[in-house]
Amino acid sequence: MEPFLFQATIYLAAAVIAVPIAKRIGLGSVLGYLVAGVMIGPAFGLVGAETQALQHIAEFGVVMMLFVIGLELEPRALWDLRHRLIGLGGLQITLTTGLIAALAIYSGQGVETSIAIGLIFALSSTAIVLQTLTEKGLMHVPGGRSAFSVLLTQDIAVIPMLALIPLLGVGHEVGTGRDTISLVGGLPGWGVAIATLGAVAIIILGGHFLMRPLFRFIALAHLREMFTAATLLLVIGIALLMSLVGLSPALGTFLAGVVLANSEFRHELESDIEPFKGLLLGLFFITVGAGINFQMLFANTAEILGLTVGMMLAKAAVLLTLARIFGLRGRDQWLFTLGLAQAGEFGFFLLAYATQTSVLDAEISSKLLLVVALSMLLTPALFILYDLLSRWHKDSSPAREADEIDEQSPIIIAGVGRFGQVVNRMVGMNGFRTTVLDHNIETIETQRKFGMKGFFGDPTRPELMHAAGLMQAKILVVAVDDYDAAIKLTAHARRERPDIHIIARAHDRQHVYRLYQAGANQIVRETFDSSIRAAKYVLKHSGVTAFEVEQAASDFYDLDREVLKEMSELWDPDIPIMENAAFVAKAREFNQHLVTALDQHDVTPEEPDDKA
DSSP states (O other): OHHHHHHHHHHHHHHHHHHHHHHHTTOOHHHHHHHHHHIIIIITOOOOTHHHHHHHHHTHHHHHHHHHHHHHOOHHHHHHTHHIIIIIIHHHHHHHHHHHHHHHHHTTOOHHHHHHHHHHHTOOOHHHHHHHHHHTTOTTSHHHHHHHHHHHHHHHHHHHHHHHGGGGGBTBOOOOSSOOOOSSTTOOHHHHHHHHHHHHHHHHHHHHHTHHHHHHHHHTTTOHHHHHHHHHHHHHHHHHHHHHTTSOHHHHHHHHHHHTTTSTTHHHHHHHHHHHHHHHHHHHHHHHHHTOOHHHHHHTHHHHHHHHHHHHHHHHHHHHHHHHHTTOOHHHHHHHHHHTOSOOTHHHHHHHHHHHTTSSOHHHHHHHHHHHHHHHHTHHHHHHHHHHHHTTOOOSOTTSOOOOOOOOOSEEEEOOSTTHHHHHHHHHHTTOOEEEEESOHHHHHHHHHTTOOOEESOTTOHHHHHHTTTTTOSEEEEOOSOHHHHHHHHHHHHHHOTTSEEEEEESSHHHHHHHHHHTOSEEEETTHHHHHHHHHHHHHTTTOOHHHHHHHHHHHHHHHHHHHHHHHHHOOTTSOGGGOHHHHHHHHHHHHHHHHHHHHHOOOOOOOOTTO
16 A cells, blocks of 8 residues: 555656646646656656556546547537638648658658558647647637647547557557457457447437436436546446447547537536546656656667657648648748647557557657657747747738728727627617727628628727727727737827727726726726626525615625726836735725625525525
């Protein structure tokens, strides 16, 4: 028992220390887990022979990941994205696989081995790229959206890859290296096919007709642990069934996830499986790091580095070509190309799988594992290179000039995303004309398809705002998504037109303070009113009378607006909040107001109405 506890302590301590540090310096959690594995394995030798056994257990994290991915991929959403998935994503996987396989064949590898290598290197790191795009605010630019489409296609493509890789092992002595029970052993080809199709049918039909009644029955028990147990039973049972018929467990759990994506239990299933998936995936990446053969790296440094750079250049060549074909220019094409040029975390799993099925021998697999890990470690450097290249391409879409604004209205709305478009529709419904500006061409074109006029251009450009009628307008609505752009636009409009009424959208309280000091008349926190509505629902369903609910909401709203204005005048961007004594004192006063208001209301809930 003690050795097990000692090893568990080492793995958990390594993760707890390395992963937060890696995330703080911008490397991401996946690289943090890999570094943790390297430190406790090759670096200090704290773990040894048990790493391989643990990796077999940790691979179940990948199975759970694909179940969660399936839950998030509603069939209707996939159909809506079919053009980008099949076009851009499908071409990236096909061309990259073909190019890398051709290079592997040229270097002397067999056809089956070369195809497997091409498939593995065609994938990019979903975890690292999505996290970096989100942190840098690049998810909504054309290059970021295109990268997301390709990553989604790659995640889906893992499933057919898992089915294809064992077929590449025909002619080899195929085996998993573990004693397994098989339902198809000794069956003729047609019998194996029938058993395989039957297993898939059981998953699809069972997920649709049996799982929902089962989860409803379990939900009636009102025991969270039973729902979690049922979720784990579902995933483990499907993985076992697929293993018994010789298919990948990940394939079965992915299908089950897609089938259950539209069910009312989707979010509950996802929340139950998420902690187990995260821990097992983390353990998997730690074991990968612990198993990296540094002796091979030091003995073949030039070869490994050459393979890594060659693979990344080959991927970049395909990505850059597709970027140009699909209309990405300037910074967007470099974001798309450099962001996806590395290998991905699924490469570790596919390498292990290809080795178990004897498609790749152990020596080649060890070298390729080093290539995958090094390419992921180089990803932050690729994004730094993107930042440098971005300075040479000031406009992300230089081929598209700002529209010529041929009309002016008393109301200007800058930004028609999910916030601004609601404002525009309601104002227009009441008979007022607006001039709408947005820097996202797809948003403007979508508006035009629905008969709403808008102009493409950057609202923070002074000449564009003047063309839109800033000097004559009565009201300016600042609804742009970008935090700093909203402040810049508000300050410019206030300088040019001291008398214009500015209504600005704020992301949070600190944004409110900055917009207030920039000159906004009225500031709307994007979640404040909806949060008050949610609180009203809570009070109503807690038995508080409708009159008292409305009074409480009104009092809270008035108090919050009054204090927020006073705090905006006290806030100083050059002084840390906790060092601003007057600001902190006002915040405490606000909290004391809330306590006093609570004591004054002291509402007694009504008896709940059983018929309600």
